[in-house]
Amino acid sequence: MTSQRQTQKGALSPASPKTSPKTSSKAVSKRRDSIADELRRQRQRVELFAEVTLKIRQSLQLKEILRATVTEVQRILQADRVLIYQVLPDGTGKPISEAVLPAYPEILGMEFPEEVFPKEYQQLYAQGRVRAIADVRDPAAGLAECLVEFIEQFDIRAKLIVPILQNLNSPQINASIPENQLWGLLIAHQCSQPRRWDDFELELMQQLADQISIALAQAQLLGHLEELVEMRTAELREANHSLQQEINDRMQAESALRQSEEQLRLITNALPVLIAYVDDQQRYRFNNQAYADWLGQPPSQICGCHLQTVWGEDCYQRMSPYVEEALSGRAVIYETEIKIKTGAIRSVNVTYIPHLDEQQTVKGFFALTSDISERKAIERMKDEFISVVSHELRTPLTSLHSALKILTTGRLGTLSTDGQQMLEIADENTDRLVRLVNNVLDLQRIESGEVRMEKQSCNAADLMIQAIESMQPMAQQHEVILSNHPVDILIWADSDYIVQALTNLLSNAIKFSAPGDTVWLSVEYIDSAQSAKSSGARSVTPAVRRKGRKSAKSQPTPAEVLFQVRDQGQGIPADKLESIFERFQQVDSSDSRRKGGTGLGLTICRKIIEQHDGRIWAESKLGEGSTFFFTVPALQQR
Amino acid sequence: MATKRVLIIDDEETIQTVVQFGIRLTVGWDVITASSGPTGIDTAKTERPDVILLDVMMPEMDGIATFKVLQANPETEQIPVIFLTAKAQAAERRQFNDLGVSGVITKPFNSLDLPEQIAKILHWPLES
Numbered sequence: 226m227t228s229q230r231q232t233q234k235g236a237l238s239p240a241s242p243k244t245s246p247k248t249s250s251k252a253v254s255k256r257r258d259s260i261a262d263e264l265r266r267q268r269q270r271v272e273l274f275a276e277v278t279l280k281i282r283q284s285l286q287l288k289e290i291l292r293a294t295v296t297e298v299q300r301i302l303q304a305d306r307v308l309i310y311q312v313l314p315d316g317t318g319k320p321i322s323e324a325v326l327p328a329y330p331e332i333l334g335m336e337f338p339e340e341v342f343p344k345e346y347q348q349l350y351a352q353g354r355v356r357a358i359a360d361v362r363d364p365a366a367g368l369a370e371c372l373v374e375f376i377e378q379f380d381i382r383a384k385l386i387v388p389i390l391q392n393l394n395s396p397q398i399n400a401s402i403p404e405n406q407l408w409g410l411l412i413a414h415q416c417s418q419p420r421r422w423d424d425f426e427l428e429l430m431q432q433l434a435d436q437i438s439i440a441l442a443q444a445q446l447l448g449h450l451e452e453l454v455e456m457r458t459a460e461l462r463e464a465n466h467s468l469q470q471e472i473n474d475r476m477q478a479e480s481a482l483r484q485s486e487e488q489l490r491l492i493t494n495a496l497p498v499l500i501a502y503v504d505d506q507q508r509y510r511f512n513n514q515a516y517a518d519w520l521g522q523p524p525s526q527i528c529g530c531h532l533q534t535v536w537g538e539d540c541y542q543r544m545s546p547y548v549e550e551a552l553s554g555r556a557v558i559y560e561t562e563i564k565i566k567t568g569a570i571r572s573v574n575v576t577y578i579p580h581l582d583e584q585q586t587v588k589g590f591f592a593l594t595s596d597i598s599e600r601k602a603i604e605r606m607k608d609e610f611i612s613v614v615s616h617e618l619r620t621p622l623t624s625l626h627s628a629l630k631i632l633t634t635g636r637l638g639t640l641s642t643d644g645q646q647m648l649e650i651a652d653e654n655t656d657r658l659v660r661l662v663n664n665v666l667d668l669q670r671i672e673s674g675e676v677r678m679e680k681q682s683c684n685a686a687d688l689m690i691q692a693i694e695s696m697q698p699m700a701q702q703h704e705v706i707l708s709n710h711p712v713d714i715l716i717w718a719d720s721d722y723i724v725q726a727l728t729n730l731l732s733n734a735i736k737f738s739a740p741g742d743t744v745w746l747s748v749e750y751i752d753s754a755q756s757a758k759s760s761g762a763r764s765v766t767p768a769v770r771r772k773g774r775k776s777a778k779s780q781p782t783p784a785e786v787l788f789q790v791r792d793q794g795q796g797i798p799a800d801k802l803e804s805i806f807e808r809f810q811q812v813d814s815s816d817s818r819r820k821g822g823t824g825l826g827l828t829i830c831r832k833i834i835e836q837h838d839g840r841i842w843a844e845s846k847l848g849e850g851s852t853f854f855f856t857v858p859a860l861q862q863r
Numbered sequence: 864m865a866t867k868r869v870l871i872i873d874d875e876e877t878i879q880t881v882v883q884f885g886i887r888l889t890v891g892w893d894v895i896t897a898s899s900g901p902t903g904i905d906t907a908k909t910e911r912p913d914v915i916l917l918d919v920m921m922p923e924m925d926g927i928a929t930f931k932v933l934q935a936n937p938e939t940e941q942i943p944v945i946f947l948t949a950k951a952q953a954a955e956r957r958q959f960n961d962l963g964v965s966g967v968i969t970k971p972f973n974s975l976d977l978p979e980q981i982a983k984i985l986h987w988p989l990e991s
Contacts, residue, residue: 619949622970631884
């Protein structure tokens with residue numbers, strides 16, 4: 226609107242001085258023509274101006290705008306040179322865009338010293354001064370001689386200068402605080418001759434300078450905007466990159482997890498064992514393929530189901546106490562029987578491993594169930610075998626044993642000396658066979674766990690007397706004196722087995738004593754403190770030592786009763802003190818045959834004492850004799 | 864001590880024989896034999912022995928079944944019964960005791976020692 230108004234104003238003003246006072250019709254007609262011409266010219270100029278403005282505005286690039294401006298101005302004004310001179314902050318300046326006829330020198334890029342364009346000039350231009358100089362040599366133009374000389378080197382005869390102002394505050398047109406700075410000048414030169422610049426030309430130059438100002442503000446905005454866009458783009462690119470990286474990482478992690486899960490599934494599915502994870506609500510969260518094979522229920526069907534639903538009431542009742550224990554944070558191992566899909570009953574070994582989180586809260590447990598039916602079947606076969614052997618061997622042995630004993634009485638007739646000797650050999654070896662069969666079966670039963678110690682309160686003195694009584698005949702036979710020192714102490718033990726241990730030890734002591742020697746049997750009560758001390762100090766067999774240490778460490782060692790069987794025999798070398806408790810390990814391999822032992826007596830003793838949570842060991846001095854010790858738990862009252 | 868009468872019920876004839884010999888030789892008690900549960904029960908009814916030595920493992924009617932019949936019969940219920948067995952676990956002994964048998968003698972035994980073992984179980988005075 227502004228440019229239009231100014232153009233109209235400019236269009237009217239040059240018309241007034243041309244008004245003629247004559248009123249003749251010819252003159253009127255001429256005047257009408259003249260006005261019509263002027264109006265046409267005015268219209269053309271308006272159109273031209275609009276066209277130039279449009280061209281300038283087609284670009285947002287300042288350089289392009291400046292180039293278009295000088296080209297168009299040069300074209301319209303038919304000026305010899307049009308240039309845009311940028312004023313630099315230090316007062317100097319240089320033409321940054323130029324349109325010049327080929328006949329005249331280019332001054333584009335040439336730096337102009339400050340003297341050419343002093344500060345006061347700059348201030349005047351900053352306030353909006355426009356200079357139109359028709360002839361630079363005309364003194365009325367008021368140009369200094371030196372300046373005239375300076376500009377003439379560029380063939381400048383006339384020039385038109387309009388300021389290009391830059392609004393510093395805001396790119397918006399701001400009337401209230403007009404703080405304009407001189408950015409540069411739009412200059413038109415006429416080189417060929419002096420030239421009088423008319424109002425239209427002035428107007429055009431001013432309008433275009435305004436357009437350049439707007440373009441400058443827009444360029445500034447655009448620059449700022451581009452900077453912002455660039456910044457935002459960089460930020461977005463960075464964010465996008467991070468996001469992509471995160472996506473990649475997650476995909477990799479997920480892939481690794483899937484692979485790991487797949488491997489785990491493959492492994493667990495390949496195992497002939499039930500593997501499951503049960504949560505704290507007793508619901509299955511994972512099952513391997515074996516569940517489908519054994520129970521006919523695929524893992525997908527079981528997942529989320531309660532144990533009771535999967536196993537049925539009876540089986541659940543059996544497993545429930547162990548489940549409770551696992552969910553209280555303790556690992557559990559037990560054996561039970563389950564019914565599989567075929568209806569068959571299988572013996573299984575079940576292990577529950579509690580799953581604790583970082584706060585040690587039980588989240589569930591892992592359940593491993595393996596089929597031990599075959600092992601159980603073999604165990605049953607072994608037990609049956611032992612039972613059969615036990616009966617089938619013992620019955621004929623009874624007949625043989627008794628028959629020989631009867632024969633040795635001589636009541637059925639007298640044998641020759643040789644016959645008598647043969648009979649004694651048969652008799653002695655039958656005795657030995659009887660002991661061997663008894664020992665083998667005893668040991669087998671204790672080891673198989675078939676035998677459970679029936680512990681009860683019993684008096685140590687009674688057991689000692691019982692053992693001494695049963696060994697008295699043997700002692701007499703070997704002319705060995707048995708010295709018993711019974712004390713009334715209550716122990717917690719299976720009396721039959723303790724008597725068996727005592728008789729085994731007494732039997733050994735008698736066997737390895739010389740006629741006239743004494744074998745002592747004694748007992749003493751050891752309170753907790755002494756017991757703990759003794760458990761570490763004495764030489765004990767490895768298996769028993771572990772037990773002793775465990776109890777000493779985990780809780781105060783309970784009071785114990787210590788039995789001792791001492792002899793005056795040949796003694797046992799130090800390196801044999803432990804091995805003698807192993808089966809068929811005697812000090813001298815000829816001992817077994819010579820002494821009529823079975824090589825199992827001490828092993829049985831050790832098994833019996835282990836079953837009582839006691840310890841057994843031997844101490845010896847070669848040539849002076851040996852002492853066998855064992856402990857069993859005492860009842861706390863004395 | 865007055866002569867005792869012992870009934871041995873065992874399917875193994877050699878056992879019967881050695882028991883018979885052993886007891887007769889040591890203390891001179893009468894020993895009557897039977898080879899099966901049913902025969903033993905009949906013999907017990909007719910002979911009324913002072914003690915019955917009863918083998919636990921016998922075909923058809925085992926010692927436990929035989930003992931139950933003996934206990935159920937008023938004619939034989941008072942006769943003390945001692946099991947002869949190859950099984951000698953504490954649990955088995957207790958099972959036998961719970962049945963009400965007087966005692967258990969474990970195979971292999973020496974038949975010469977039987978009178979002493981029997982006397983000890985039944986608290987019979989035994990002359991040396």
